[in-house]
Amino acid sequence: xxxxxxxxxxxxxxxxxxxxxxxxxxxxxxxxxxxxxxxxxxxxxxxxxxxxxxxxxxxxxxxxxxxxxxxxxxxxxxxxxxxxxxxxxxxxxxxxxxxxxxxxxxxxxxxxxxxxxxxxxxxxxxxxxxxxxxxxxxxxxxxxxxxxxxxxxxxxxxxxxxxxxxxxxxxxxxxxxxxxxxxxxxxxxxxxxxxxxxxxxxxxxxxxxxxxxxxxxxxxxxxxxxxxxxxxxxxxxxxxxxxxxxxxxxxxxxxxxxxxxxxxxxxxxxxxxxxxxxxxxxxxxxxxxxxxxxxxxxxxxxxxxxxxxxxxxxxxxxxxxxxxxxxxxxxxxxxxxxxxxxxxxxxxxxxxxxxxx
Numbered sequence: 001x002x003x004x005x006x007x008x009x010x011x012x013x014x015x016x017x018x019x020x021x022x023x024x025x026x027x028x029x030x031x032x033x034x035x036x037x038x039x040x041x042x043x044x045x046x047x048x049x050x051x052x053x054x055x056x057x058x059x060x061x062x063x064x065x066x067x068x069x070x071x072x073x074x075x076x077x078x079x080x081x082x083x084x085x086x087x088x089x090x091x092x093x094x095x096x097x098x099x100x101x102x103x104x105x106x107x108x109x110x111x112x113x114x115x116x117x118x119x120x121x122x123x124x125x126x127x128x129x130x131x132x133x134x135x136x137x138x139x140x141x142x143x144x145x146x147x148x149x150x151x152x153x154x155x156x157x158x159x160x161x162x163x164x165x166x167x168x169x170x171x172x173x174x175x176x177x178x179x180x181x182x183x184x185x186x187x188x189x190x191x192x193x194x195x196x197x198x199x200x201x202x203x204x205x206x207x208x209x210x211x212x213x214x215x216x217x218x219x220x221x222x223x224x225x226x227x228x229x230x231x232x233x234x235x236x237x238x239x240x241x242x243x244x245x246x247x248x249x250x251x252x253x254x255x256x257x258x259x260x261x262x263x264x265x266x267x268x269x270x271x272x273x274x275x276x277x278x279x280x281x282x283x284x285x286x287x288x289x290x291x292x293x294x295x296x297x298x299x300x301x302x303x304x305x306x307x308x309x310x311x312x313x314x315x316x317x318x319x320x321x322x323x324x325x326x327x328x329x330x331x332x333x334x335x336x337x338x339x340x341x342x343x344x345x346x347x348x349x350x351x352x353x354x355x356x357x
Contacts, residue, residue, distance in 0.1 A: 062121030081238035118184030
C-alpha cells in the first residue's frame with residue numbers, strides 16, 4: 001500500500017490553489033453591513049474561485065463602510081445628512097469605523113488603519129492557517145462597485161473603487177481572529193430629488209451581474225473570485241428637507257482687462273485756399289401766361305481773396321543770381337567788343353578829316 005507524500009505535484013497544486021483562495025477570501029469586502037455589534041447590518045457573499053471551480057463555494061461575511069454627507073468630504077456618522085431638494089451629496093468616510101473598522105472588537109487587522117471608506121472583512125480561521133506558507137509575501141486585490149441610488153435625480157451615479165494589500169509577517173500570523181481592509185475611493189455625482197430620502201446601496205449581485213475580484217500573489221497564478229448574494233445592502237440614507245444644505249453656488253469671476261492707448265498729437269499746418277466762386281442763378285419771373293426765363297448767372301466773389309504765402313524758395317534765389325550773371329556778361333561783351341570799335345571809328349574819322357584839310 002502506497003502512501004501519498006505531502007510534497008508531490010498534487011500536494012503542490014492543492015497548496016497553490018488553497019493559498020490563492022485564502023488571499024482572495026481575506027479581501028471579500030463588498031457587503032454593506034457588518035457583524036453583530038457594528039453600526040450597520042451584515043451580509044454574506046457566496047463566491048466561486050476561478051482555480052477551484054464551482055465545487056468549492058466560499059461564504060464570507062464582510063462590510064462596506066461609508067456615509068452620506070451634504071457638507072463636504074469630512075468623516076460623518078451614518079443617517080446624519082440633511083439635504084435640500086436639488087442639493088449635492090457625497091459618499092464620505094464613516095466616522096464610527098475610524099480607526100478600527102466596523103468589525104467586532106477582538107479582530108486583529110492585517111492592514112490599516114481603517115479610513116472609514118472602503119471595506120472590511122473577517123478572515124476565516126480555516127483559511128488563515130494556510131497563509132503561514134507565504135510568509136513575507138504581499139497579497140493585493142482590486143475591484144469596483146457601481147452603487148445604486150434611490151431618491152436622487154436621474155443623472156446621479158456613484159462608483160466605489162477598492163484596492164488593498166497586506167504582507168504576511170515573516171514571523172507568522174498573530175493568533176486569534178484576523179481581518180483585512182480595502183481602501184475605497186468614491187467618484188460620481190449625487191443630486192437629491194424633490195422630497196423624501198436619498199439611499200445609497202451595494203447592489204444585489206447575481207449570476208448575470210456578479211461581483212468580480214482580482215487577486216495578485218507574487219509567485220502564484222493570478223485568480224478571480226466571482227460572487228453573488230441574495231439581496232442589496234444599504235450603506236446610508238440622507239433626509240431631503242427645505243431646511244437642509246443647499247446645492248453649492250457656483251461663483252463666476254470675471255477678469256476685466258484695461259488697455260491704455262497713448263495718442264501723440266502733431267500740430268497741424270494751416271493752409272488757406274481760396275474758395276471757388278459761387279454761382280448764383282437768378283430767375284426772372286415769367287410774364288403772364290408765359291414760361292419762366294433764367295437770367296445770366298451772377299458770379300459772386302469769395303470773401304477770402306488772400307492766397308497763402310510760403311516765402312521765397314531756393315529756386316527764386318537761383319534765378320535772381322543767374323540774371324545778375326547774365327547782365328555782367330552782357331556788359332563785358334559791350335565793353336570789350338563794341339566800345340573799342342566805336343573808339344577806333346572815331347579815330348579814323350578824325351584822321352580822314354585831317355588828310356582832307
